[in-house]
Amino acid sequence: MKVENFLRDKVFSMIIVFLGILILSCILLLVQLNIYYILFIIIIVIFLYILILLYDYSKRNAFYKNVSKLLFEMDKKYLIQELLKDSNFLEGNLLLEYMYDINKTYIEHLNEYKFANEEFKEYIELWCHEIKTPIATSKLIIDNNNSKVSQDILEEVDKIENYVLQVLYYARSENVEKDYIITKVHLKEVINNVIRNNKKDLINKKIKIRIFENDVIVNSDDKWLEYIINQIILNSIKYSKEENAFIEISVKENTNNCILEILDNGIGIKDVELKDVFNKGFTGTNGRKKYVSTGMGLYLVKKLCNKLGADVEIVSKENVETKVFIVFPNSSMHNIN
Amino acid sequence: MEKILIVEDEEKLRDELKQFLQNNGYNVVVLEDFNDTISYIKKIDVDLILLDINIPNINGEIVCKEVRKEKSTPIIMVTSRNTEIDELLSINYGADDFITKPYNTQILLARIDRLLKRSCNISDKVAYKDLILDMSSSSIKKRDIVVPLSRNELKIFYFLLLNKGKIVSRESLINYLWDNDEFVDDNTLTVNINRLRNKLFSIEEEEVIITKRGQGYIVL
Numbered sequence: 001m002k003v004e005n006f007l008r009d010k011v012f013s014m015i016i017v018f019l020g021i022l023i024l025s026c027i028l029l030l031v032q033l034n035i036y037y038i039l040f041i042i043i044i045v046i047f048l049y050i051l052i053l054l055y056d057y058s059k060r061n062a063f064y065k066n067v068s069k070l071l072f073e074m075d076k077k078y079l080i081q082e083l084l085k086d087s088n089f090l091e092g093n094l095l096l097e098y099m100y101d102i103n104k105t106y107i108e109h110l111n112e113y114k115f116a117n118e119e120f121k122e123y124i125e126l127w128c129h130e131i132k133t134p135i136a137t138s139k140l141i142i143d144n145n146n147s148k149v150s151q152d153i154l155e156e157v158d159k160i161e162n163y164v165l166q167v168l169y170y171a172r173s174e175n176v177e178k179d180y181i182i183t184k185v186h187l188k189e190v191i192n193n194v195i196r197n198n199k200k201d202l203i204n205k206k207i208k209i210r211i212f213e214n215d216v217i218v219n220s221d222d223k224w225l226e227y228i229i230n231q232i233i234l235n236s237i238k239y240s241k242e243e244n245a246f247i248e249i250s251v252k253e254n255t256n257n258c259i260l261e262i263l264d265n266g267i268g269i270k271d272v273e274l275k276d277v278f279n280k281g282f283t284g285t286n287g288r289k290k291y292v293s294t295g296m297g298l299y300l301v302k303k304l305c306n307k308l309g310a311d312v313e314i315v316s317k318e319n320v321e322t323k324v325f326i327v328f329p330n331s332s333m334h335n336i337n
Numbered sequence: 338m339e340k341i342l343i344v345e346d347e348e349k350l351r352d353e354l355k356q357f358l359q360n361n362g363y364n365v366v367v368l369e370d371f372n373d374t375i376s377y378i379k380k381i382d383v384d385l386i387l388l389d390i391n392i393p394n395i396n397g398e399i400v401c402k403e404v405r406k407e408k409s410t411p412i413i414m415v416t417s418r419n420t421e422i423d424e425l426l427s428i429n430y431g432a433d434d435f436i437t438k439p440y441n442t443q444i445l446l447a448r449i450d451r452l453l454k455r456s457c458n459i460s461d462k463v464a465y466k467d468l469i470l471d472m473s474s475s476s477i478k479k480r481d482i483v484v485p486l487s488r489n490e491l492k493i494f495y496f497l498l499l500n501k502g503k504i505v506s507r508e509s510l511i512n513y514l515w516d517n518d519e520f521v522d523d524n525t526l527t528v529n530i531n532r533l534r535n536k537l538f539s540i541e542e543e544e545v546i547i548t549k550r551g552q553g554y555i556v557l
Contacts (some may be wrong), residue, residue: 132346132417136439140353142361142443162437181422192518197441199515203508209520 017049030221047250063087090170128168166296169227173303180221187216191249194230203236208246218258218328220308228304231297232324236264239286254255255329263323269316277314278302338452339384340364346392361446385453390416397555398430405431409453443516463498477539489519490533497556506553
């Protein structure tokens with residue numbers, strides 16, 4: 001609070017005091033009081049008035065200085081009211097009261113959205129679980145009535161299943177709560193599951209698979225990791241070339257991290273588009289040219305990876321190869337014994 | 338024939354599952370009345386139970402816990418929720434395995450197979466004429482000659498013996514190998530079959546694997 005501004009605020013009271021002194025000195029002159037007495041009285045009155053102003057200023061200044069300091073330092077500024085103590089002056093206290101009321105309604109309003117969001121997420125999860133039963137039933141019907149047509153339908157049902165999972169993991173990834181449990185995960189097992197689940201496409205497209213042999217253990221959530229790796233393999237299959245396609249999965253254990261590398265010799269990604277592949281809704285020329293792409297797959301991969309404490313990177317040469325690296329840091333490798 | 342009990346309230350799924358398991362050579366019993374699930378399961382004598390977590394009146398996990406107190410029948414929990422927490426809970430309640438919907442039918446079969454083998458103690462040796470295929474040491478024995486096999490060769494020979502007298506197509510062989518984590522392609526399969534034949538040849542078993550042109554292989 002600047003002194004200048006404070007004084008400007010007090011102009012009216014200063015005029016009143018000045019007028020008061022003027023009237024008082026006129027009266028005192030009329031009663032023929034000694035001019036020195038009058039001057040003395042005036043000086044005392046002015047002195048007292050300045051004292052009052054100083055006191056007022058210091059109180060207010062202390063309070064507002066504190067407010068602006070807190071506002072500057074605080075991360076969640078809307079919580080400031082919780083940190084302010086009694087101000088020792090009326091307007092300050094009134095302000096605190098009003099702030100309290102405003103904050104309360106604001107938080108209630110915010111909570112409404114929070115609950116609505118939470119409810120929506122719960123509904124989405126529930127819906128995803130509900131729809132799995134008809135999908136499971138459809139798959140069994142297909143298996144029980146095996147034919148060329150039913151196999152074609154199975155492919156579509158598999159796509160539906162993948163889209164449903166995408167919704168489920170999207171709902172989970174947007175959530176602040178932890179929906180996962182970190183355990184010791186055998187990487188090879190997770191990868192084998194993914195490859196097995198995509199067996200049909202991989203065999204049909206004659207894509208060769210090479211997987212590392214050693215048993216590497218990382219600390220992660222196996223369901224999430226399986227989903228993540230599945231997305232990457234799905235992309236490798238989607239964008240594979242017709243001739244001599246292969247996917248090579250290798251792993252490198254370093255002292256401070258463990259890097260899983262998924263390499264394919266597919267159509268690759270344009271240099272200019274590489275930096276955007278993890279963005280929500282981004283569909284590169286590949287996505288638009290070849291297939292309908294939601295632009296969600298890699299976005300979710302990145303998001304889920306980060307939630308699990310891992311990192312993901314893509315390196316690619318157009319028409320040559322694409323390498324996806326998942327980096328599991330050391331801390332997440334060794335924090336569970 | 339092993340008997341499997343299906344505890345699943347979704348009628349259509351139950352019927353299809355029943356048919357699916359019957360097609361794959363199992364004897365299937367289904368539970369239709371969910372008023373007294375626990376005592377029904379306790380009474381019935383089966384080799385394996387497929388138990389859905391979400392059944393009417395009672396939670397599947399509790400059923401599992403109660404049944405476990407009296408029986409050691411293998412139980413596979415089936416659920417549509419796929420979080421680690423559910424899995425841990427099920428295992429804690431005494432389930433032997435846990436599978437999430439929508440299950441891959443081949444994986445479901447493999448899990449059932451594995452559990453039944455475990456509880457019935459089927460030996461890991463398969464005999465054919467005077468050959469013995471030893472799964473645990475990955476080798477073929479003929480009297481006192483032992484020929485070691487690679488993982489692929491072992492699995493190929495095992496699958497052919499399993500389908501003795503039937504023609505096994507190359508596709509179904511490849512499918513079987515992929516289901517068992519050997520991701521081989523067409524060329525590798527040919528190479529492996531030739532190697533297997535050579536090994537059999539070395540112990541004077543020439544005509545074990547017969548090629549049916551355009552159809553596949555057969556072991557008679």
